[in-house]
Amino acid sequence: MGKFKKKETGIEGLYVIEPTVFEDNRGFFMETYNKKDFEEIGINTEFVQDNQSKSIKGVLRGLHFQKEYPQAKLVRVIKGEVYDVAVDLRKDSKTYGKYYGVTLTEKNRLQFFIPRGFAHGFLVLSEEAEFTYKCDDLYHANDEGGIIWNDKKVNIEWPLEKVGGISNIIQSEKDKKWTNINEI
Numbered sequence: 331m332g333k334f335k336k337k338e339t340g341i342e343g344l345y346v347i348e349p350t351v352f353e354d355n356r357g358f359f360m361e362t363y364n365k366k367d368f369e370e371i372g373i374n375t376e377f378v379q380d381n382q383s384k385s386i387k388g389v390l391r392g393l394h395f396q397k398e399y400p401q402a403k404l405v406r407v408i409k410g411e412v413y414d415v416a417v418d419l420r421k422d423s424k425t426y427g428k429y430y431g432v433t434l435t436e437k438n439r440l441q442f443f444i445p446r447g448f449a450h451g452f453l454v455l456s457e458e459a460e461f462t463y464k465c466d467d468l469y470h471a472n473d474e475g476g477i478i479w480n481d482k483k484v485n486i487e488w489p490l491e492k493v494g495g496i497s498n499i500i501q502s503e504k505d506k507k508w509t510n511i512n513e514i
Contacts, residue, residue, distance in 0.1 A: 332367035333360075336443075339430040341418050343445040345373070346432050347404070351439055360439065363404060363464065373443055375402045377464040382408075385454045385461070388498040390488075392451015392505065393417055393477040400446035402466040410459030411435040412452040413489050417477060419514070420447035427511055429486050449477050453499075455492045476508035483511050 337346040351360045361367070363377070385391065393415065405414060415431040433455070434440050444450050452461065477484065479501070490496055 332370040333364060334367050334371055336371040336373070339432075341416075341425045341428060341430050342423065344416055344418070344430055344448065345443045347371075347441040347443055349439060349441065362406065362441065375404075375443075375445075375466045377404065377466050379465045379468055380462065381465065381469075382460065382462040384409075384458060386458050386500070387454050387456060388493040389454045389500045390451065390479050390505070391502075393449040393479060393508065394451060395419060395449040395475050395477075396467070396470060396473045397475045399467050399470045399473050401469075402446045403444045403450060403463045404441055405434070405444065405450075405452075405461065405463040406439070406441040407434040407436055408460045408462055409436050410454065410456035412454050412456075412459050412461060413492075414442050414452040415450070415486055415488075416442070416444045417449040417484055417486075417511070418447070419449055419511075423447075427484060429484055431486065431488075433489075449475075451479060453488055453490075453493065455489065475514060476505065477511050477514065478508045479505070481510040 333350040335348040349360045417429040
């Protein structure tokens with residue numbers, strides 16, 4: 331049996347991944363990715379790039395997607411806590427426009443597998459968070475698109491009370507200018 335459990339989200343191809351953690355009085359050990367074990371749970375993705383970011387409480391990154399060069403991602407938090415969201419943008423999907431959100435923390439060690447065709451973003455809930463993710467295609471700066479974080483049609487229930495309310499949301503200028511899902 332493999333070292334990963336796959337939890338369904340109600341959106342095809344989008345999964346929460348629970349790794350097996352070996353913990354004792356010295357600390358812990360876990361694999362965060364193993365190609366063979368991921369194939370056993372039905373995730374056959376070849377990752378080509380790893381990224382890491384650090385953000386402070388109230389930072390909301392996203393909702394980002396690549397237009398012509400979509401990326402599948404395997405995301406996790408190595409320090410702190412975030413609320414992570416993926417929005418289905420696959421036009422032929424029965425869950426188009428639907429989202430799924432999951433709290434990822436350094437303590438729960440959960441991972442989120444986001445297939446190609448989704449917008450992705452997260453809100454930092456802890457004082458700071460370090461976020462890492464694998465991608466199955468290289469980043470193309472001129473190919474980026476986005477959806478505004480508070481799009482009424484998608485209607486994401488962000489846990490804003492954990493960051494002190496909407497006035498404390500911190501975004502890049504680029505992320506403030508994204509449009510709604512109907513305009514992409």
